[in-house]
Amino acid sequence: MSAELMIRAAGPAMSLQDMGRQGYLVFGLTRGGAADRRALYEGAALLGQPPDCAAIEMVGMGGTFEATADTVIALTGARMTATRDGAPLVWNASHALPAGAMLVIGGAQAGTYGYLHVAGGFDAPLQMGARASHLNAGIGGLLQAGDALPLCPGQTARSGYFLTPEDRLQGGTVRVVTSFQSHHFSEETRVRFAETGFRRDPRGNRQGVRMEADGDGFFAEGGLSIVSEVITTGDIQVTGDGAPYVLMCESQTTGGYPRIGTVIPSDLPRVAQAAAGTALRFEFIDHDEAIAIETRARADIKALASRIQPLIRDPYDIADLLRYQLVGGVISATADPFET
Amino acid sequence: MTDFPRISTVGLSGIIVSFADEMSEPANRAALAFRAAVNDEGWPEVSETMMSLVSVFLSVDLVTTPPETIEDRVLALLGRQDWQAAPLPPGRTLWHVPTVYGTDLAPQLEEAAEVAGLDPDVAIRQLSSARVRVLTLGFAPGQPYLGELPEVWNIPRQQGLTKSVPSGALVAAIRQLIIFTAPTPTGWRHVGQTAFRNFRPDAPHPFALAPGDELTFPAIERSAYDRLTAMDTTGDGGADKEAIA
Numbered sequence: 001m002s003a004e005l006m007i008r009a010a011g012p013a014m015s016l017q018d019m020g021r022q023g024y025l026v027f028g029l030t031r032g033g034a035a036d037r038r039a040l041y042e043g044a045a046l047l048g049q050p051p052d053c054a055a056i057e058m059v060g061m062g063g064t065f066e067a068t069a070d071t072v073i074a075l076t077g078a079r080m081t082a083t084r085d086g087a088p089l090v091w092n093a094s095h096a097l098p099a100g101a102m103l104v105i106g107g108a109q110a111g112t113y114g115y116l117h118v119a120g121g122f123d124a125p126l127q128m129g130a131r132a133s134h135l136n137a138g139i140g141g142l143l144q145a146g147d148a149l150p151l152c153p154g155q156t157a158r159s160g161y162f163l164t165p166e167d168r169l170q171g172g173t174v175r176v177v178t179s180f181q182s183h184h185f186s187e188e189t190r191v192r193f194a195e196t197g198f199r200r201d202p203r204g205n206r207q208g209v210r211m212e213a214d215g216d217g218f219f220a221e222g223g224l225s226i227v228s229e230v231i232t233t234g235d236i237q238v239t240g241d242g243a244p245y246v247l248m249c250e251s252q253t254t255g256g257y258p259r260i261g262t263v264i265p266s267d268l269p270r271v272a273q274a275a276a277g278t279a280l281r282f283e284f285i286d287h288d289e290a291i292a293i294e295t296r297a298r299a300d301i302k303a304l305a306s307r308i309q310p311l312i313r314d315p316y317d318i319a320d321l322l323r324y325q326l327v328g329g330v331i332s333a334t335a336d337p338f339e340t
Numbered sequence: 341m342t343d344f345p346r347i348s349t350v351g352l353s354g355i356i357v358s359f360a361d362e363m364s365e366p367a368n369r370a371a372l373a374f375r376a377a378v379n380d381e382g383w384p385e386v387s388e389t390m391m392s393l394v395s396v397f398l399s400v401d402l403v404t405t406p407p408e409t410i411e412d413r414v415l416a417l418l419g420r421q422d423w424q425a426a427p428l429p430p431g432r433t434l435w436h437v438p439t440v441y442g443t444d445l446a447p448q449l450e451e452a453a454e455v456a457g458l459d460p461d462v463a464i465r466q467l468s469s470a471r472v473r474v475l476t477l478g479f480a481p482g483q484p485y486l487g488e489l490p491e492v493w494n495i496p497r498q499q500g501l502t503k504s505v506p507s508g509a510l511v512a513a514i515r516q517l518i519i520f521t522a523p524t525p526t527g528w529r530h531v532g533q534t535a536f537r538n539f540r541p542d543a544p545h546p547f548a549l550a551p552g553d554e555l556t557f558p559a560i561e562r563s564a565y566d567r568l569t570a571m572d573t574t575g576d577g578g579a580d581k582e583a584i585a
Binding site for chain 1: 348349350351352353354356358361362363387388389390391393394395397399402403476477478479480482483521522539541546547550551
């Protein structure tokens with residue numbers, strides 16, 4: 001029997017996620033995948049494996065896990081409490097998880113979407129080219145207590161390594177470019193939008209995140225009757241009540257509500273991770289600046305593997321390092337994580 | 341004020357070519373034909389294409405590709421012919437989807453007929469003989485927006501929402517029909533019920549329909565529908581299909 005990760009207790013919204021599915025927009029299916037894709041890159045860098053490995057996405061709260069064979073895990077994204085057989089584990093790090101050890105991941109202390117990665121990724125069946133659950137489309141579903149996720153056989157990775165993540169859990173300024181419907185909003189409305197302090201509304205999920213603010217809503221000129229057009233992830237849609245929604249990875253593919261702009265891809269994790277009530281602002285930048293920022297962000301992701309550092313003074317891992325191979329899961333600083 | 345077709349960038353995600361700013365049959369036909377032409381070109385920068393009612397989206401990584409390089413090629417392709425008069429692309433399918441009109445399965449047939457100013461029998465005759473085209477897929481995976489019905493079917497959506505119509509529901513408004521993918525609240529009126537499944541995530545071909553496919557909804561009796569649902573394992577719901585020559 002192949003090794004498995006058993007879920008002994010499950011938080012309310014855990015699902016398997018990877019980079020999602022591309023090529024199905026014309027059929028009405030958005031890409032889906034991890035809400036904080038950067039956390040997948042970080043987990044992959046920690047474990048020295050390709051970023052398309054599937055991980056468990058945990059919204060707000062983790063669960064209790066037990067592996068049936070020795071493996072190595074990594075924890076990224078929203079910072080959650082974590083213990084292994086009662087001893088605290090450092091977040092944004094890789095750790096040995098021996099067979100039978102109890103991994104308990106609790107509530108989020110900062111951020112919304114936490115990720116549990118395993119060496120080699122989960123060996124769940126590919127469906128339409130990916131392992132990600134697309135909850136809105138009914139592909140896959142939430143993970144439940146009693147589920148057992150197969151591990152890729154023979155995979156190992158080095159444990160006891162740490163990565164300082166890009167700070168993205170506390171809200172802040174989110175950069176936006178104009179898009180093809182921005183002109184439906186007056187210059188005055190766009191300026192007011194950029195000057196407004198928003199709070200992440202509790203109404204938010206993998207489809208979209210509502211932003212609340214004091215004061216008037218943000219209404220398009222000529223009302224809401226525009227023809228339905230393509231939605232891209234990060235679009236900021238304004239519905240009838242004047243409140244903006246940032247559309248996320250499981251949004252619809254088309255929509256008839258006007259969009260004031262689009263969050264640049266590298267700032268989307270900041271929107272996803274903002275917990276309810278977190279303060280956010282939107283700053284319009286021009287396309288050239290956005291391209292420069294995205295180019296830097298991609299270079300930064302490629303450099304993640306070179307920024308991994310050993311965790312200092314973790315006796316459990318030091319003990320483990322004597323039992324596990326030290327050189328398994330070689331990490332290349334030059335491999336291109338965008339190549340799949 | 342604006343000339344069509346119009347080319348715009350979509351954030352950093354690609355290029356959109358719009359043929360109109362509201363739904364029309366010629367603009368939808370143009371989008372359908374133009375998308376097929378873009379796909380035939382096989383431009384390496386275009387990772388996927390999609391169409392909504394009257395526009396075509398080309399997914400292009402604008403971080404690495406300057407928009408002008410695509411826009412120039414799009415302009416040249418647009419200039420090749422009058423896309424509103426273009427023939428529909430080949431490779432489309434005609435589906436005949438058995439449908440129960442009215443009864444407790446589709447309780448708003450009579451109401452829809454009344455709004456359209458038609459006798460229910462006439463409404464059923466019209467809906468069951470109309471041949472409609474997939475204008476676009478969206479809202480839910482594989483869910484078709486179908487049109488256009490005769491002008492008499494230019495009925496508004498109802499004020500309130502129906503709490504939920506089931507998968508396979510055939511609903512009508514604004515000269516269009518939709519087959520619902522999944523149970524959904526809707527302002528469209530539930531006029532027919534099919535056993536057709538738009539999205540079959542476990543099947544080798546998960547999406548039954550593609551833009552440009554055509555459909556008819558021949559009327560069947562409730563008893564025939566019950567037999568169909570008991571027997572069908574494919575998701576076709578007893579539908580016949582043929583290639584459109």
